[in-house]
Amino acid sequence: MTRVVVDVMPKPEILDPQxxxxxxxxxxLGCAGVRSVRQGKRFELEIDGVLTAAQRTDIERIAASLLTNPVIEDFVLRIEDDDVVDTGRPR
Amino acid sequence: MTRVVVDVMPKPEILDPQxxxxxxxxxxLGCAGVRSVRQGKRFELEIDGVLTAAQRTDIERIAASLLTNPVIEDFVLRIEDDDVVDTGRPR
Incomplete structure (x- = not known):
């Protein structure tokens, strides 16, 4: 099982009222010294088995179009828990 | 400058309609093989200078009470961009 994390944050030039x-x-609330806070979204996608290159391309396209509003948000995609190496051999 | 990231996700036993x-x-949308998607929140807090132990305790308290609904959400706190080591000496 592979976990893909997509972090979506408002672009630096966009105001973030929240x-x-x-x-x-x-x-x-007794918490001093914090200069700024930005609020964004985090998506965790669980993939069966190993993430293929085609799946990764698909997920990047989805992250850029469905999960992110490209006018006001940026996203970062990370692969986590990818503990199975794709050897190309059937398992 | 230190960046503290707080990832807030719905607890595993909580339904996540989004x-x-x-x-x-x-x-x-042409993206196959995704077993599940969970949506949560990501907060980025920027701290002036080095994060002290007291500040970290404060931020953990804020994360657990203000940023997270402890009934339905879990949070993970990470320190990023902490490129300055607190030597305890004035700079």
């Missing part, structure tokens, strides 16, 4: 609200609340 | 909707849409 993050700003959290940052403004922190000092009154 | 993630399920994405997972159900994927095959029709």
């Amino acid at each position: 993050g700003q609200a959290i940052a403004q609340a922190l000092p009154t | 993630g399920q909707a994405i997972a159900q849409a994927l095959p029709t």
Whole structure:
């Protein structure tokens, strides 16, 4: 089983009212020294078996179009828990 | 500058309708083999200078109470971009 993580964050030049609200609340909650907070989304996709190159391309396309609003958001895609190496041999 | 990342995800036993909707849409969008999708939140907190132990405790408390709904969500806290080592000496 392979886990693909897609982190979607607002672009740096985009205002993030949710993050700003959290940052403004922190000092009154006893948490000082936080300069800024940004809030984004995290998607965890579980793939059966090993992630193939074609699947990775598909998921990148989905991440860029369905999971991310490319006007205001950037995404980063990571492969986690990829503990099986694709040897190309049937298992 | 230190970046603290808080990943908030629905607990495994909690239904995630947003993630399920994405997972159900994927095959029709040409993305096969994805067993499940979970959607959560990602917070990036920027701290001036080095993260102290007291600040870390504060942020863990905030993550557990303000950023996470402990009834339905779990969180993971990570320190990133911590390229300055706190030697305890004034700089």
